[in-house]
Amino acid sequence: xxxxxxxxxxxxxxxxxxxxxxxxxxxxxxxxxxxxxxxxxxxxxxxxxxxxxxxxxxxxxxxxxxxxxxxxxxxxxxxxxxxxxxxxxxxxxxxxxxxxxxxxxxxxxxxxxxxxxxxxxxxxxxxxxxxxxxxxxxxxxxxxxxxxxxxxxxxxxxxxxxxxxxxxxxxxxxxxxxxxxxxxxxxxxxxxxxxxxxxxxxxxxxxxxxxxxxxxxxxxxxxxxxxxxxxxxxxxxxxxxxxxxxxxxxxxxxxxxxxxxx
Amino acid sequence: xxxxxxxxxxxxxxxxxxxxxxxxxxxxxxxxxxxxxxxxxxxxxxxxxxxxxxxxxxxxxxxxxxxxx
Numbered sequence: 001x002x003x004x005x006x007x008x009x010x011x012x013x014x015x016x017x018x019x020x021x022x023x024x025x026x027x028x029x030x031x032x033x034x035x036x037x038x039x040x041x042x043x044x045x046x047x048x049x050x051x052x053x054x055x056x057x058x059x060x061x062x063x064x065x066x067x068x069x070x071x072x073x074x075x076x077x078x079x080x081x082x083x084x085x086x087x088x089x090x091x092x093x094x095x096x097x098x099x100x101x102x103x104x105x106x107x108x109x110x111x112x113x114x115x116x117x118x119x120x121x122x123x124x125x126x127x128x129x130x131x132x133x134x135x136x137x138x139x140x141x142x143x144x145x146x147x148x149x150x151x152x153x154x155x156x157x158x159x160x161x162x163x164x165x166x167x168x169x170x171x172x173x174x175x176x177x178x179x180x181x182x183x184x185x186x187x188x189x190x191x192x193x194x195x196x197x198x199x200x201x202x203x204x205x206x207x208x209x210x211x212x213x214x215x216x217x218x219x220x221x222x223x224x225x226x227x228x229x230x231x232x233x234x235x236x237x238x239x240x241x242x243x244x245x246x247x248x249x250x251x252x253x254x255x256x257x258x259x260x261x262x
Numbered sequence: 263x264x265x266x267x268x269x270x271x272x273x274x275x276x277x278x279x280x281x282x283x284x285x286x287x288x289x290x291x292x293x294x295x296x297x298x299x300x301x302x303x304x305x306x307x308x309x310x311x312x313x314x315x316x317x318x319x320x321x322x323x324x325x326x327x328x329x330x331x
Contacts, residue, residue, distance in 0.1 A: 020327045123324075183321070
């Protein structure tokens with residue numbers, strides 16, 4: 001794999017463990033790197049899949065249409081409607097649906113042969129997504145409650161009175177308005193980064209052990225490849241879960257911003 | 263011995279979320295065992311709790327590699 005660091009070919013030479021440097025890919029042409037191309041490709045994949053799935057939409061869905069509708073229904077019913085409430089949720093479904101499918105495709109690049117790089121293991125690609133979610137839920141709150149009303153809604157828990165507010169208001173402001181985009185970004189980034197690092201470690205470490213020439217080391221190398229396969233399955237679960245969680249949290253934040261005082 | 267002391271902190275920071283995630287899924291399993299029809303409702307809550315508990319560790323993963331030695 002082109003992105004892994006040099007691995008010992010003969011016994012005696014040194015094995016370099018993969019690190020953050022394994023994610024610094026050389027540009028393919030000009031300043032364009034592999035994750036940039038993958039990101040553009042993911043937009044094409046998402047658009048193409050749902051174009052094909054809805055092109056000949058009929059009352060009795062075909063296989064492709066059924067798959068597309070299942071994903072759409074999952075985002076619309078389980079995330080948007082359950083968390084935003086049945087009054088306003090349709091306004092946010094397009095954004096949430098795009099977010100979910102986009103993140104899902106980009107995460108699954110990590111286990112697709114030959115692509116094998118989850119583009120969201122570079123943090124720069126996640127920051128705009130988190131910023132969009134942040135602006136969207138703050139905008140939704142301002143649209144519903146007005147600017148000052150939303151600030152009060154977000155920072156003052158209802159039913160709390162007296163001097164405890166002096167402590168609670170800064171805390172709520174910090175956690176509800178400042179910290180949220182950071183945790184959204186870091187959660188997706190950290191999971192993709194750590195998972196991919198683990199896969200590289202098992203693959204390159206297993207290869208180095210196999211190539212070491214010692215029969216016992218070779219046996220451990222085979223074990224390492226086996227563990228790598230196991231971790232790949234765990235990663236597939238995590239990749240889906242992270243796309244789900246990013247969208248779920250976005251919709252929960254929107255739902256919270258739109259909620260009425262009670 | 264060589265290496266970054268950050269990684270010791272990374273290991274330490276895995277303890278808390280590990281315990282927390284265990285507690286969350288223990289509660290989820292006993293909840294489903296008690297009332298199996300509530301599974302779909304409990305599932306999203308459990309996953310949300312899992313993710314929030316895990317965030318502490320994930321933030322440390324990022325910081326362990328970003329902060330200088």
